[in-house]
Amino acid sequence: MTDRPSLTLTTINIGSPDPATLAHFYARLLGWEVARVEETDAHLRNPAGGISLSFQLEDVFTPPAWPNTADHQQMMMHLDIRVTDLDTSVGFALGCGATLAQFQPQEDVRVCLDPHGHPFCLWLG
Incomplete structure (x- = not known):
């Protein structure tokens, strides 16, 4: 077996018909900051560091x-x-x-x- 490369889980990405709406829901629920909202995705930053949440547009959902x-x-x-x-x-x-x-x-x-x-x-x- 070879040496394990550096692998770090950074984000959980959830499919959504409206990424901004879902990002704002989870930001309110968790008390996290909406870091970025674009047409096809939105991203929440975990204030404690570690894993963050992202929401990706799914045209067929x-x-x-x-x-x-x-x-x-x-x-x-x-x-x-x-x-x-x-x-x-x-x-x-x-x-x-x-x-x-x-x-x-x-x-x-x-x-x-x-x-x-x-x-x-x-x-x-």
Whole structure:
């Protein structure tokens, strides 16, 4: 085996029919700064450093189904967001524009959907 090259995960990129709208949603939800908004992408800077979020224009976009079903668009990934107060955090997320998913798999997790239907989890930790 050869020596491992330097590989650093820097950004999670999420497909969106409207990158600016999704960037502003997650900026409000997470308290992050919108670093750049362009026609085809938008970028959030993590104030603590580390991994950032980016949103890329998808001209043909179908929101994923939650929970997954064989006959609908599959969820490719989701964000896990640790919270200290689940009820308050869910209320805040809803105020930012999220919706609460009907199916909730665990007592200490709440699955929400962002304005474009991507699931994300608020988990008590």
